[in-house]
Amino acid sequence: MLVLRREQLSLWDAILPEEVRTFNAELTEVSRWLDDERFMEPFVKKFSTHIGRPTVPVDTYLRLMFLKFRYQLGYETLVAEVQDSITWRLFCRLPLDMAVPHSTTLIKLTKKYGEKTLEELNTLLVQKARRERIIKAKKLRIDTTVVEADIKHPTDAGLLADGVRVISRTVKKIKTAVEKAGENLASFRDRTRTVKTALLAIGKVLKRRSGEAVKEVRKITGKLITVAKKTVTEAKTVLELCKEKSDGRVARLTTTLEKFVSATEQVIAQTEEVQSGNRRIPERLVSLFDPEARPIKKGKLKSPTEFGRKVILEESEERIIVGFQVLKGNPADNTLLEDSIDRYRKVFHRPPLAVSTDRGFYSKDNEEMLRGKYVRQFAIPKPGKRSAERKQLESSSRFKRLQKWRAGGEGTIGLLKRKYGLRRSLFRGTLGNNCWVALSILTYNFTRIATLSLEAGS
Structure with a gap:
């Protein structure tokens, strides 16, 4: 259930001296602008205010996000700072006897509301500023x-190593979940140490800054391609064995593994193109985690x-x-x-x-x-x-x-x-x-x- 505002002050807020309840000029003015009911419209259009468990008030969420980006704070730091500051608590309309929303709650709310809602808020703000001249x-x-x-800055060897690492890590989680259910999977070799050794070797070779060093790096990258291909092949075997598993956690991990296997295959293909001399690759993948x-x-x-x-x-x-x-x-x-x-x-x-x-x-x-x-x-x-x-x-x-x-x-x-x-x-x-x-x-x-x-x- 969407909660828009928390209007009523607690007893503890009411007895605070005026000096404590006064914000600086900027926060006072921002608070006045946020009091406009029009800013609630994008949320009311998309979410029910009558059904479900009450959410963090939208007004409080917007004020917390303002503080986060105004002072460039992480979610955990934001929660700690608001918890510790009476002024920021009052600005966010959080009573003294109430806990600050958890950082993960704020993360989930940001995903839930989405970018379209936030873009509408910016439009409403600009239109309000125009109306008020x-x-x-x-x-x-x-x-x-x-x-x-x-x-991080992408390299072919680095992306191959990332693919091997993340596939190995995900398969390990799947094996743990399956073993808890009393079953077993075929052996999967963790090649994380192999790719780590290869990356360290590339780092040492590149210190020489010569033409021979470039050839040696290509040779090591070729070995990484072979390692990545073996990892992908074994990961596909794991996926085949997990097809019939009905456990929800295994299903989620299998979906994640499919995504990383597909991305690693793309990295292998584009690295082979580079190794063959073609450096102009359209739609090149630069990160497995942000494709x-x-x-x-x-x-x-x-x-x-x-x-x-x-x-x-x-x-x-x-x-x-x-x-x-x-x-x-x-x-x-x-x-x-x-x-x-x-x-x-x-x-x-x-x-x-x-x-x-x-x-x-x-x-x-x-x-x-x-x-x-x-x-x-x-x-x-x-x-x-x-x-x-x-x-x-x-x-x-x-x-x-x-x-x-x-x-x-x-x-x-x-x-x-x-x-x-x-x-x-x-x-x-x-x-x-x-x-x-x-x-x-x-x-x-x-x-x-x-x-x-x-x-x-x-």
Whole structure:
């Protein structure tokens, strides 16, 4: 049963002195905005408020998530800090005589509510700020960035070793569960030590930094392919033997094993391609634990290739993220502009007066599209050779002004990555990554709108 709010104070909260019950200016303003009943609508539409066991109040969950991303805390640390702080307890509407929700409860609630609900919350927040004249949002600057997945830097040998390790670990759990039921499985050889020795050998060889070292690494990688193939073959035998098992735990572990066997087979195939000299492999797997993560090149000197997901951010002149999307794969920027304008129109029910992007978004079709959607001004530099007419257009004061304003979007992206966790998603999978991005941006918007609201009131 969905519980929206906990309205009544406990006796202990009521007798606290005023100094203890007072938040700082930012938390006070954020609390006032969160009191709006409209923020409950996305939850009420999807979940019943009459049937089932009572949940953690939605209001309390949102406040806990704000603190988590505002101060970049882990779930366990968040629970400990809120448990220890009277001010944070009162902000989260948690009475002094009540336990703070367990960290695993918050994790499950995040998965349950999903990214769509969180995206709706951001839309409602932006619309509320527009109604209260905190923002005008007449201009739009658009850029893309990469949110890294929580994985180590992938190598062919490392992925093969991961496959052998995780398959061996899962089979060991299956054997334990089956043996408890009084049955036995065929022998499965754990080759974890073999792959560990191979990885250590690669590390020693690479210290030489010579052409011979590269050949030796390929030779060791070839041995790892053989080890991985044997592990996969034996794992398939285990799967065949477990087909008829009705035990729920065995069934869940079997499903997990099937997933890792399939992923390891893909790693073996792509490693054999690399060994044969083909380094351009479409849909290359970069992690067994986050298969949807992609290698993305953004032309950065510090990190030429990043491993994660591409995100498009749409920002207003008040530095509010009015729209965003976590993208699948690495689509070209110039294919994303129309969707961004449509998202803006869906939120504000009108086109933006001005749009500014970098040269990656340029195409003649995009300029025609902006004119067709009644965008009065736009500044998208053209890459490559430009005509005299184009040079004159890009030298105009209006174009330069919009481009200078667009450059400020890099600062917002830097702030999101440095202070709100957008650099690296610590949630796994597509659903987890989407929720992480949505919560990070929602927290940033609440903080920014609270600041603007306080400035307007002063």
